[in-house]
Amino acid sequence: MIRVGVNGYGTIGKRVADAVAAQADMELVGVTKASPDYGVEAAARRGYDLYAAVEDRTDEFAAAGVDLAGAIGDLLDAVDVVVDCAPSGVGERNAPVYEAHDTKAVFQGGEDAAVADASFNARGRFEAARGADSVRVVSCNTTALSRLLAPLDETYGVEKARVTLVRRGGDPNETDRGPINDIVPDPATVPSHHGPDVNEILPDVTVDTAALKAPVTGMHTHSVNVTLETDPDPAAVRDLLADESRIFLVPEGAGIDGAGALKEYAADAGRPRGDLWENCVWEESISVTGRDLYLFQNVHQEADVVPENVDAIRAMASDVDAAESVARTNETLGVGLDSRLADGELVRTELPADD
Amino acid sequence: MIRVGVNGYGTIGKRVADAVAAQADMELVGVTKASPDYGVEAAARRGYDLYAAVEDRTDEFAAAGVDLAGAIGDLLDAVDVVVDCAPSGVGERNAPVYEAHDTKAVFQGGEDAAVADASFNARGRFEAARGADSVRVVSCNTTALSRLLAPLDETYGVEKARVTLVRRGGDPNETDRGPINDIVPDPATVPSHHGPDVNEILPDVTVDTAALKAPVTGMHTHSVNVTLETDPDPAAVRDLLADESRIFLVPEGAGIDGAGALKEYAADAGRPRGDLWENCVWEESISVTGRDLYLFQNVHQEADVVPENVDAIRAMASDVDAAESVARTNETLGVGLDSRLADGELVRTELPADD
CATH class of the missing domain: 3.30.360.10 (Dihydrodipicolinate Reductase; domain 2)
Structure with a gap:
């Protein structure tokens, strides 16, 4: 069971969280938000544990009546892989934090390629991410x-x-x-x-x-x-x-x-x-x-990019091969109309x- | 059990069909389409019987590999109420057909008020539709x-x-x-x-x-x-x-x-x-x-207008009162965020x- 956190529960993050939660070989430990806007309702509705994306902003959530499971550092300590779904450029600033917590990280394509050990696409670049500490799912x-x-x-x-x-x-x-x-x-x-x-x-x-x-x-x-x-x-x-x-x-x-x-x-x-x-x-x-x-x-x-993020997690933190990972991801999400x-x-x- | 047909499986019709199918006191007998575009897939996926909206266009559907349960006349003979979800103005042309088949009809707000016995909104104009042969859900x-x-x-x-x-x-x-x-x-x-x-x-x-x-x-x-x-x-x-x-x-x-x-x-x-x-x-x-x-x-x-259409059907073809109908519709659809x-x-x- 791969323990996964999603840092940034926005447009991409909320979709990646649902996709991760649907995988039998993954556990969604929690998601973060930078502020208590309407996204916290979506997380609460799904029963996802919520963490503050910024350590010193927990007061804002308390003021809005939102219960937190902790802040980003707590989440990083509890997971094998964090999927960074922060706005473009913020991922690069987050990278040293992930390293400090010794947590593998998946970044998004808004970051420069240099942010990660490898760029990722399940079609042909699956093995390049095998066991890597960080990968970037391309845009x-x-x-x-x-x-x-x-x-x-x-x-x-x-x-x-x-x-x-x-x-x-x-x-x-x-x-x-x-x-x-x-x-x-x-x-x-x-x-x-x-x-x-x-x-x-x-x-x-x-x-x-x-x-x-x-x-x-x-x-x-x-x-x-x-x-x-x-x-x-x-x-x-x-x-x-x-x-x-x-x-x-x-x-x-x-x-x-x-x-x-x-x-x-x-x-x-x-x-x-x-x-x-x-x-x-x-x-x-x-x-x-x-x-x-x-x-x-x-x-x-x-x-x-949502199914690619799921496959990137498997490439980094399991020995499942590309074809099997893609098949599992497709089957659980319903990819293939x-x-x-x-x-x-x-x-x-x-x-x-x-x- | 109120037997219902939806004439015109488009933007409104597909939603009304799903809403009717969710009611314990209604049976969705079928839906019509004027041509075999992508909407027929949505109907097939849900298992809805499909009828040709125009009697002499059944060949078009056969050519597209689409099985029909019949044409509009067959649907009208099989239902207690038809919900007309045809484009604005077409409902007026359909009205005499519904009358000829002695089928109660719900029209949409794109039609003139004169198309129906009463205009309808569940909030305050429910009883005006009680037992009517035709009502118009306002726009x-x-x-x-x-x-x-x-x-x-x-x-x-x-x-x-x-x-x-x-x-x-x-x-x-x-x-x-x-x-x-x-x-x-x-x-x-x-x-x-x-x-x-x-x-x-x-x-x-x-x-x-x-x-x-x-x-x-x-x-x-x-x-x-x-x-x-x-x-x-x-x-x-x-x-x-x-x-x-x-x-x-x-x-x-x-x-x-x-x-x-x-x-x-x-x-x-x-x-x-x-x-x-x-x-x-x-x-x-x-x-x-x-x-x-x-x-x-x-x-x-x-x-x-979708929940209003459901309530209009009940007002015309049952003795359920307004509060009970609205409560049932809200509960089954999930109205009330x-x-x-x-x-x-x-x-x-x-x-x-x-x-």
């Missing part, structure tokens, strides 16, 4: 690009990938973010950090990325071009991607025309918080001219990860 | 205004209410709606239809409404002024509203600052689809100058409806 966009490029590179060879990322401006609850009426080059220099970050996972893949920011909150959208080393057949590419357990092919002709409908689809499927843990590749966008493959994919920035009706019955488009 | 905005004005009128007397409705441009999956960067008077004339529509529920309350449309998809926002006949105390108004089972007081100081955080709060609470069935009144907005009461409330346009931590435990701010 939502890098996770999605790695999941897509790995099977393409294995099957066809990637000569070069060129990707435009149209990123959401902020999460749905971030009222202070922009833009509100613009599409902003962000950064205006090419490549954005995403290309080099993919190389932390897939060092031999050549990829350039250009990033924009748009006035939406639901999902990121990638316009992907991959020049392959051998001629791809669009139907074979479709089948290749359909076989990936963390890629969801948005069914052609289902009337799903944007992030709004995609998230409604997820909610209809009973997903907690309408989360889409998979890359969402628009099936009808898969197109080929010569060796050039094109497609659009959507990325749910709040959700796609049912899709397509055949004779009135739902069938899965994806195979289990361990097939 | 999401009118529902919310009626829920708010009824207790104020009963307790203080309403001299006049003046409300500005800043409405969402479209639902999250409606990619073809606007505005995208404007706030549009809609209509530019005052009053909007909402004031007169409130009078279908509360005929003696004087209310003027002015309506705008904004580039958001999450919720409507109402800026409410009510001149009362007697001096209100803000704390007493707060308690009055907190006692209403279908009003949720957004807790002051919880860090919930807009519709995004409100819907995240609902998702955190495990609400299906993140639905907010209650008026969401911002506690700290409740203000008084003289006899003038001011407050902001948010309205989840996809959700707030837990809120506020006291000694680390969640407590409800609302009393059950039948207290």
Whole structure:
């Protein structure tokens, strides 16, 4: 049983906490919050023990009527692994604290790669985290690009990938973010950090990325071009991607025309918080001219790294192998959407990860 | 056991179907769709029998591999009550079909009041629907205004209410709606239809409404002024509203600052689809100058009429009284959010409806 704490019960942390709590081989010891806002209710409702993220802020919680199990140091002493879900950049400041408590740590992609011993994606970079003291789960966009490029590179060879990322401006609850009426080059220099970050996972893949920011909150959208080393057949590419357990092919002709409908689809499927843990590749966008493959994919920035965090914990603190970890994580969370009706019955488009 | 069909398994219909299926005294016989888009998967996943909304379109479903239990006529013959959740204006065209099949019908607020024998809100207009052949559940905005004005009128007397409705441009999956960067008077004339529509529920309350449309998809926002006949105390108004089972007081100081955080709060609470069935009144907005009461409330346009539809069915087709129906609906759906931590435990701010 791996004892796990989540430091920062926010957008990512609350999802990671639920995912960890669902694993038979993990125990969620507790979660932290920096202040007693509405997130403490969610934690209380689920029966999670709450700790103050900052040692000297426990009074604030008491004033709000919130019982604490302790502060961050108490949590670190009680766990094998802490998942750092603090805001970008705060993780780096937390790193020495984790070291001082001799606690293994999983960081998020908002931190620089240097924060951890290894960058992590379950698809191809699982063993690099084996037994490490610290790993960094790469960002939502890098996770999605790695999941897509790995099977393409294995099957066809990637000569070069060129990707435009149209990123959401902020999460749905971030009222202070922009833009509100613009599409902003962000950064205006090419490549954005995403290309080099993919190389932390897939060092031999050549990829350039250009990033924009748009006035939406639901999902990121990638316009992907991959020049392959051998001629791809669009139907074979479709089948290749359909076989990936963390890629969801948005069914052609289902009337799903944007992030709004995609998230409604997820909610209809009973997903907690309408989360889409998979890359969402628009099936009808898969197109080929010569060796050039094109497609659009959507990325749910709040959700796609969640199963990766669970696998990262196993890679660091158990001897479970990649295929078994991914299969367990997928099964417990329900990764892999049912899709397509055949004779009135739902069938899965994806195979289990361990097939 | 009341046998119920839902004609139009879309934004409202899918929610009404789930709500009906959760009632011990109702049987959901089936739902209809006009075309085999992604909604058919949601129906199949829940095991709901699917019917074609249009008699001569069954071939389209067969071509998509979707099994049908029949077409709309078959459904109407099998149910006691049909809930019409067709797009605005289509309900009026459906009305003669329901009459021809001698099937009681619940219409939505997008239809003109003349479509049905009575307009309906469980708060104060339950008995008007008793045994009727057709009722119209008033629109999401009118529902919310009626829920708010009824207790104020009963307790203080309403001299006049003046409300500005800043409405969402479209639902999250409606990619073809606007505005995208404007706030549009809609209509530019005052009053909007909402004031007169409130009078279908509360005929003696004087209310003027002015309506705008904004580039958001999450919720409507109402800026409410009510001149009362007697001096209100803000704390007493707060308690009055907190006692209403279908009003949720957004807790002051919880860090919930807009519709995004409100819907995240609902998702955190495990609400299906993140639905907010209650008026969401911002506690700290409740203000008084003289006899003038001011407050902001948010309205989840996809959700707030859902419990009203369930109650409308009972009013038409059973002898259950209003308090008992509201209590049953609230209990089965989970209306009435837990809120506020006291000694680390969640407590409800609302009393059950039948207290």
